[in-house]
Amino acid sequence: MAEQIQKKPSRIQQRNRRKILDAALDVFSAHGFRGATLDQIAEQAGLSKPNILYYFDGKEEIHVTVLSQLMETWLDPLAGLDPKGDPLTEILTYVQRKLEMSRDLPRESRLFANEILQGAPRMDPHLRADLKPLFDARCAVIQAWMDAGKLAQVDPRHLIFSIWATTQHYADFQAQIDVLLEGQEPTDTAAQFLQTMFRNLLTPGQNSTPA
Amino acid sequence: MAEQIQKKPSRIQQRNRRKILDAALDVFSAHGFRGATLDQIAEQAGLSKPNILYYFDGKEEIHVTVLSQLMETWLDPLAGLDPKGDPLTEILTYVQRKLEMSRDLPRESRLFANEILQGAPRMDPHLRADLKPLFDARCAVIQAWMDAGKLAQVDPRHLIFSIWATTQHYADFQAQIDVLLEGQEPTDTAAQFLQTMFRNLLTPGQNSTPA
């Protein structure tokens, strides 16, 4: 009765599980795991608390489920980086996609940031299993581009970190940005800035090596 | 008796308040405001919970106090940016200082990140009163440098954002970096990368304006 282990989920089950997970994304991203309450999730989802526990075994399971779903979305742009494409274009497109994700999916970005900030207690396995291999593969691709002289030589790992940091910053630190920019829409000017920065960094031949 | 409004704090008071605030920094930065408990702070500080509430009016006041203290430390490097110094050197030095702060004061970085992530509910006034004016002033200085042809033309606001994002990333996302770099010390290679990136971006005359 509680576990419909392999029965196909009914229409109503699909709908309610989706409502719960969406509400959970809202609440978890806004308050973190410990700060979120089942009552908040229940209210946001328009369901009663016991009803929510009818669909999920507990707060923990809801959180893990949301994080798992997030992981796919999150890795997508990096996975989409094409080893056969034009190196500079590929990376600048990646930057642009990540920036658009910050604008369009800020909840996801904040949920992820929250989890990593707390030391990734629940996501660590996912990071090792999914992110790490993809990261290593993409680093190798970028390194190959650099060795072929198509990009300026920089540490690919820190290049990726800097892309993540600068793009996600606009979602994760939005509260601060709102104060400092006073309501100006940052996305377009940010896009221009980041494109300039990474193009300058990666255009071959211009790289002044530090003394 | 509870409020020693203007009495000079005794030796023991100073010591215990400091112990509490240090413990609070530990716990708040690791678990966020809602995730932190007074018991955790008490244990970390080596005091009993009621004893802690003898020195502070409540969890909220502890948090606010820690955040206030943090603000000074946090603004220091930006405040130290000298309008009379050499532009490129000033900014690269600022990057370096911020990176070192991420390495040496990760708790402070994470506490700050936590607070902003939650929408800066308790820090918003501080941001407007302290950070905003300083931010505007420094933007003006950088803009002046650019207008004088000493730096390449980019948006100073996004420049500062990118410095914050890239440097604080190494503290705030350390859990992720640990997984991806597998125990390699990132600070030195990160420093080299960031110096290269920002020098390339800001060296005048090399700035390829996007089409």
Added chain:
DNA sequence: CTTGTTTTTGACCATTTGGTAAATACACGA
């Protein structure tokens, strides 16, 4: 309509947690 199954709810429970009150131990100057 009847029956068996799924979904939802209302009433509860145990634990955690921020906070309090009163009693006790302690420091220290007169």
Added chain:
DNA sequence: TCGTGTATTTACCAAATGGTCAAAAACAAG
């Protein structure tokens, strides 16, 4: 040494919160 204000502890409390359970309601199939 004594007394007074300071510091600390012990024993609590009330609210919040994650979770349970049995029964009611809704629903689907014959």
